[in-house]
Amino acid sequence: MRRFLAIRFLQALVALLAITLIVFGLTHLTGSPVDALLPDDASQAQIESLIRHWGLDRPLHEQYLAFLGNALQGDLGVSLKWRGYTAMEVVLQRLPATLKLGGLSVLLSIVVAIPLGVVAARHRGTMVDKSANVVALLGQSLPQFWLGIMLIWIFAVGLGWFPTSGQGGLPHMILPAIAMASFQVAALARLTRSAMLDSLRSEYVKLARLKGVPEYRIVWKHALRNAAIVPLTYFGLLAGSLLTGSVVIESVFSWPGTGLLSIEAIRGRDYPVVQAVVILFAVVFLLINYVVDALYALVDPRIRRA
Amino acid sequence: MTRPSRSTPLEETRGASASGELLLEVRDLRTHLDTKNGLVRAVDGVSFRLHSGETLGIIGESGSGKSMTVLSMLQVVPKPAARIVGGEVLYRGQNLLEKNEREMRRIRGREIAMILQDPQTSLNPVFTIGNQIVEALRLHRRDGGGKALVHRAVEALRQVRIAAPEERIRSYPHEMSGGMKQRAVGALAISCGPRIIVADEPTTSLDVTIQAQYLRLLRDLQRETGLAILFITHDFGIVAKLCRHLLVMYAGRVVEAGPVRAVFNNPAHPYTRALLGSVVRADTKAERLEAIAGQPPALWGLPSGCRFAPRCPHADDRCRKEYPPQLRVRDEASDHVASCWRLEESHGNR
Amino acid sequence: MKLSRLRRYPLLPIAVLLAILFIPALFAEWLAPHDPYQSHLRNRLQPPVFWGGTWDFVLGTDRLGRCVLSRIMHGAQYALAISAVGIFVGAAIGTLLGLVAGYARGWTDIVVMRLVDISLALPSILLALAFAAAWGPSFEAVIIVVAFVLWAYFARQIRAEVLSIRERDFVARARVAGGSHARIVLLHILPNVVNTVVVMATLQVGVVILLEAALSFLGIGVPRPTPAWGLLVADGRWLVVSAWWISFFPGVAILLAVLSVNLLGDWLRDRLDPELIEV
Numbered sequence: 001m002r003r004f005l006a007i008r009f010l011q012a013l014v015a016l017l018a019i020t021l022i023v024f025g026l027t028h029l030t031g032s033p034v035d036a037l038l039p040d041d042a043s044q045a046q047i048e049s050l051i052r053h054w055g056l057d058r059p060l061h062e063q064y065l066a067f068l069g070n071a072l073q074g075d076l077g078v079s080l081k082w083r084g085y086t087a088m089e090v091v092l093q094r095l096p097a098t099l100k101l102g103g104l105s106v107l108l109s110i111v112v113a114i115p116l117g118v119v120a121a122r123h124r125g126t127m128v129d130k131s132a133n134v135v136a137l138l139g140q141s142l143p144q145f146w147l148g149i150m151l152i153w154i155f156a157v158g159l160g161w162f163p164t165s166g167q168g169g170l171p172h173m174i175l176p177a178i179a180m181a182s183f184q185v186a187a188l189a190r191l192t193r194s195a196m197l198d199s200l201r202s203e204y205v206k207l208a209r210l211k212g213v214p215e216y217r218i219v220w221k222h223a224l225r226n227a228a229i230v231p232l233t234y235f236g237l238l239a240g241s242l243l244t245g246s247v248v249i250e251s252v253f254s255w256p257g258t259g260l261l262s263i264e265a266i267r268g269r270d271y272p273v274v275q276a277v278v279i280l281f282a283v284v285f286l287l288i289n290y291v292v293d294a295l296y297a298l299v300d301p302r303i304r305r306a
Numbered sequence: 307m308t309r310p311s312r313s314t315p316l317e318e319t320r321g322a323s324a325s326g327e328l329l330l331e332v333r334d335l336r337t338h339l340d341t342k343n344g345l346v347r348a349v350d351g352v353s354f355r356l357h358s359g360e361t362l363g364i365i366g367e368s369g370s371g372k373s374m375t376v377l378s379m380l381q382v383v384p385k386p387a388a389r390i391v392g393g394e395v396l397y398r399g400q401n402l403l404e405k406n407e408r409e410m411r412r413i414r415g416r417e418i419a420m421i422l423q424d425p426q427t428s429l430n431p432v433f434t435i436g437n438q439i440v441e442a443l444r445l446h447r448r449d450g451g452g453k454a455l456v457h458r459a460v461e462a463l464r465q466v467r468i469a470a471p472e473e474r475i476r477s478y479p480h481e482m483s484g485g486m487k488q489r490a491v492g493a494l495a496i497s498c499g500p501r502i503i504v505a506d507e508p509t510t511s512l513d514v515t516i517q518a519q520y521l522r523l524l525r526d527l528q529r530e531t532g533l534a535i536l537f538i539t540h541d542f543g544i545v546a547k548l549c550r551h552l553l554v555m556y557a558g559r560v561v562e563a564g565p566v567r568a569v570f571n572n573p574a575h576p577y578t579r580a581l582l583g584s585v586v587r588a589d590t591k592a593e594r595l596e597a598i599a600g601q602p603p604a605l606w607g608l609p610s611g612c613r614f615a616p617r618c619p620h621a622d623d624r625c626r627k628e629y630p631p632q633l634r635v636r637d638e639a640s641d642h643v644a645s646c647w648r649l650e651e652s653h654g655n656r
Numbered sequence: 657m658k659l660s661r662l663r664r665y666p667l668l669p670i671a672v673l674l675a676i677l678f679i680p681a682l683f684a685e686w687l688a689p690h691d692p693y694q695s696h697l698r699n700r701l702q703p704p705v706f707w708g709g710t711w712d713f714v715l716g717t718d719r720l721g722r723c724v725l726s727r728i729m730h731g732a733q734y735a736l737a738i739s740a741v742g743i744f745v746g747a748a749i750g751t752l753l754g755l756v757a758g759y760a761r762g763w764t765d766i767v768v769m770r771l772v773d774i775s776l777a778l779p780s781i782l783l784a785l786a787f788a789a790a791w792g793p794s795f796e797a798v799i800i801v802v803a804f805v806l807w808a809y810f811a812r813q814i815r816a817e818v819l820s821i822r823e824r825d826f827v828a829r830a831r832v833a834g835g836s837h838a839r840i841v842l843l844h845i846l847p848n849v850v851n852t853v854v855v856m857a858t859l860q861v862g863v864v865i866l867l868e869a870a871l872s873f874l875g876i877g878v879p880r881p882t883p884a885w886g887l888l889v890a891d892g893r894w895l896v897v898s899a900w901w902i903s904f905f906p907g908v909a910i911l912l913a914v915l916s917v918n919l920l921g922d923w924l925r926d927r928l929d930p931e932l933i934e935v
Contacts, residue, residue: 015777146907211415240779
């Protein structure tokens with residue numbers, strides 16, 4: 001188990017290095033990094049201090065090391081749009097809002113998708129199963145941003161049940177969380193269903209029946225505990241769609257999180273902030289995956305030895 | 307080791323209990339299975355009796371309906387494809403087929419427990435052995451709290467000769483060897499004190515030495531507790547060692563039944579003869595049934611007459627048209643019967 | 657009899673796909689009732705015909721009086737072109753690397769598979785953001801992002817299949833017969849993975865259409881004023897209260913196209929490559 005987690009940790013670090021390399025590479029591919037990292041009206045003194053700070057007068061690999069060293073200390077430059085703040089400060093300020101919304105949407109997708117998949121598998125071939133399949137197919141085919149707009153139109157503007165956009169408490173979060181969860185619900189429900197079908201066909205489920213275990217416990221305990229491993233491994237991948245979702249959905253609902261920030265920064269040509277968002281998102285994503293791996297090992301005792 | 311040595315093991319089992327209480331009587335059990343290729347009569351009029359302290363063997367090739375018979379008894383056939391369409395399963399006088407799901411749950415595990423073929427897959431990989439035994443105990447033996455149940459589980463493991471049961475109870479299935487897992491399944495089966503254990507090819511996936519140990523264990527458990535065992539296998543050698551009576555099944559029907567010794571000495575059905583012949587000649591379990599010409603029949607579109615006719619060297623037109631009735635075999639055992647037209651001729655000849 | 661045979665094919669998805677994606681993409685120039693870029697200032701925010709509008713603008717007009725239907729039809733070109741080119745590039749790179757890794761094994765394999773791991777560990781949106789920030793929105797950037805997202809899936813799957821194919825008899829025979837490595841890979845192994853590549857490519861079309869639409873919607877995909885579907889939805893997002901049709905219909909087009917492609921992909925997978933795992 002310890003070795004398994006150690007290997008995963010190293011892999012995550014390598015992936016993180018790769019993203020810093022890409023971010024670093026892109027600043028240089030597009031001409032002078034000075035243009036990208038400083039406002040157009042920068043003074044000569046500012047330019048010189050930037051060159052010294054990032055080592056821009058040295059060879060490329062040394063520049064990368066300098067960039068990496070600064071990044072490790074959380075220094076990704078100063079924001080061009082939000083004057084007086086470092087890029088990291090701007091991003092960190094917005095992070096809680098994103099985590100809140102993302103968390104709610106994950107919760108929502110688990111609460112909806114797992115039971116949906118379980119019930120569909122349990123009643124395979126019935127109307128319940130077929131309806132669940134339609135829901136899943138729709139969820140995987142709906143453009144989230146469009147769903148968001150339609151939700152605003154129907155439930156916020158038309159029916160007036162929820163606020164249209166902006167930050168606030170739970171009422172503000174419900175529509176964006178639904179729009180964000182739509183894809184995950186579909187994917188998770190399908191995965192849960194197919195894993196449950198395998199599990200319900202297994203010999204250990206047969207033996208559980210033969211020892212007199214009631215059906216609901218067979219389904220929700222014996223079968224689901226095994227089947228849960230499959231959607232759980234997939235959850236790491238889903239974290240990627242969650243990040244995409246946060247950028248898209250925060251833009252639609254003007255939810256002031258990191259995702260919306262990234263689009264604002266791109267529009268404002270605030271490259272340091274974009275860099276910071278990308279690197280921080282990568283860290284969050286890799287961290288989620290790492291936690292999922294650890295959970296995976298916890299749920300399936302067979303992994304612990306590997 | 308699978309050679310049917312006809313002396314010692316048979317004497318032993320016969321001595322165990324010649325006249326126990328009648329526990330189980332299956333009468334004319336029929337189960338149909340809907341498949342892509344049409345309706346399959348997976349169990350087609352099976353009848354037998356089982357007494358306490360007795361071991362009854364059911365032998366046949368895979369697909370002969372042995373497993374489906376016992377799953378039908380306990381009503382755990384795969385739904386909705388399979389349905390029990392007729393017959394009676396009398397357990398101590400009560401017809402199990404008339405019981406609802408709730409009532410059946412109190413029978414399964416509590417009165418009739420089962421050991422499945424493959425210990426690698428029949429234990430739930432995500433729960434400890436102890437968990438899985440305690441769960442059964444909690445369902446059936448509500449007396450005593452958590453500690454008492456754990457204690458019982460330890461006892462069950464001890465009964466199946468698992469070393470250091472107090473520690474093993476915390477083990478996950480993947481931490482045990484195949485033989486030990488199958489012992490744990492055995493512990494699970496006996497833990498609630500059932501009167502009948504159905505063992506569905508429990509030793510097929512074990513290697514030979516472990517197999518012998520496991521059979522010895524079952525026999526010892528039976529002697530200690532007076533259990534009745536329904537032993538499903540395709541291995542005549544095991545039947546010879548363990549059972550007093552046996553049923554030979556072919557394509558969903560019982561083709562021959564009787565005391566093991568009588569069937570061995572005087573096999574009446576050509577299928578039994580072929581089965582026995584291949585065992586005796588080959589002397590290893592690997593050769594078992596390949597010595598019989600032809601394939602086991604596809605279970606859909608069965609011949610209307612004797613189902614063995616297409617593979618039988620003695621088959622004639624009547625065999626192919628009409629299913630033979632169950633006839634007594636004329637030998638020293640009064641309860642030796644078989645379903646074969648040839649038997650009628652031998653009756654006539656005498 | 658004939659009907660039941662036909663029903664084995666997913667006719668409805670094919671029909672929808674033709675109607676929404678392929679026919680408009682190829683023939684929008686002739687089929688579209690109006691020039692997608694031309695403003696009809698007197699006809700701004702016209703509702704669709706069944707909502708009180710006129711047959712002149714069947715699905716209504718946008719803020720600048722441009723025909724929504726014509727824009728959707730032309731938008732199909734971008735959806736199709738980006739999926740086709742992006743998936744082709746991604747599949748080609750992935751298949752090539754998968755073939756090489758699976759066939760050569762050893763160090764090549766290890767290096768390729770590590771790259772695959774890294775690539776799979778990076779969500780596409782991050783790359784898209786980085787690209788958009790550095791280069792601004794462009795058609796090429798979307799294609800690069802798509803290819804970058806997809807290649808690793810292809811490489812991983814193809815490598816796994818090559819590993820088992822190379823052990824089969826016909827490969828050994830070809831090797832004994834003195835075939836060069838390139839010949840063996842191209843003539844004996846590649847044909848055996850074509851099915852997989854086709855199925856995977858089909859399964860990815862829906863994903864790519866959604867990704868492209870999302871990027872365009874955010875303004876980091878295809879640049880304005882092209883009528884890419886995502887941009888069309890974005891055009892109407894602030895007008896959804898008064899002129900819902902501007903956002904609604906392009907979204908329906910995306911939904912129907914992706915839905916039918918997904919159904920078609922599932923069907924193809926069951927048909928050609930039941931072994932392929934669902935991702």
